[in-house]
Amino acid sequence: MDGRHARGVHTRRVTLARAVDIATVDGLEGLTLGRLAAELQLSKSGIFAHFGSKEELQLATISFAEEVFTEHVLRPAFQAPRGRPRLLALFDRWMDFSRARVFAGGCFFTAVMAEFDAREGRVYDVVVRWSRVWNELLGRLISECVEEGHLPEGVDVDQLVFELSALGRAANHDSLLTREDSHYDRATTAVRTRLGASG
Amino acid sequence: MDGRHARGVHTRRVTLARAVDIATVDGLEGLTLGRLAAELQLSKSGIFAHFGSKEELQLATISFAEEVFTEHVLRPAFQAPRGRPRLLALFDRWMDFSRARVFAGGCFFTAVMAEFDAREGRVYDVVVRWSRVWNELLGRLISECVEEGHLPEGVDVDQLVFELSALGRAANHDSLLTREDSHYDRATTAVRTRLGASG
């Protein structure tokens, strides 16, 4: 079951890649074994065997999305210099990630957060944990801005975290809903203004 | 079918009230006839007869949520004086509406917008229309702030609409996810700051 052969590893990756696309559009609950099997031209039971349960498939899909997000957003952002450049790089990479539709339905975590907001269970728990990690990361980068003298001493870090996250998520949702790109510019503009003048 | 008798009207209202609660937690797609019937102790076919299709049930649920939202948020907000007081009243009522959990899963429209973002069909169409109406309303109230001299002439109305909407929706989602109220204060603080000093 725990993929020793190359064939199994490949199938698992292909399956999860498809699962993430489905989940960002129709939700992790709209993700179904039958549909996955049909689209991948595999048998339902074959896919099922890789995960053991629907919930495990959902959790594996989240893990896969984390990897992709890390590769496309977190890693490149950390190549920018500490302080304001790194914070802005993170935000811009995040917006690029959503805008480029790396996943068919935009940012996976924004979508799944909204879907599991009000629920309970293992998926909810994972989403909460991810949300906390994300906020802590934003908070750390903001604190580094203060340390580097790119933001004033007295700034309310948690408040700023909330606002940046809000703007990014709204840009993602609004661009999906209206099928227009303009909201990303609104978000980056707002972030720049909020962090103080120069780009 | 078009409710002439008092009994039918009542059943329909009770059904939709329950439907809205279910939909804000598990989504309009997670809303099922069987569950609705079980929770209301009615027959599946009895409920079905009121709406004719699942999609019509979803659309009726949206209409019902609109009524409640209008009653709890829009109407009272318009009792505040034109300009800044009315804009702030609208935002505060919105936040109160979410915080009070008038619907079990917070703000219905924030939830459904996120759910149908990336989809297509009649429900998506209605959500897009509602989103546009909401943005136009916000835009109008902001413009009135300018006219009343409560905001400077050159303000970018659409940009402000985006930011206010973003902050409100994020407060709703974050409060649901973390089960804490503090995010509403973050949103109202941010809005006050963004609109300029005094409350």
Place this chain on the structure above:
DNA sequence: AAGTTATACGAACGATCGGTCAGATAGTGT
């Protein structure tokens, strides 16, 4: 080449999905 194990399949499971229909039950108008 043979043996072993990972991988995938196909048929079937009970449960639930949205939806249909004939008939029982209730409410309204006369």
Place this chain on the structure above:
DNA sequence: ACACTATCTGACCGATCGTTCGTATAACTT
């Protein structure tokens, strides 16, 4: 009281859900 119609039920439809299981096929090991 009667007829009429709105409302609601219960049995049933085909499709799909997640899941199980026995079996075939591939891929590695030796």
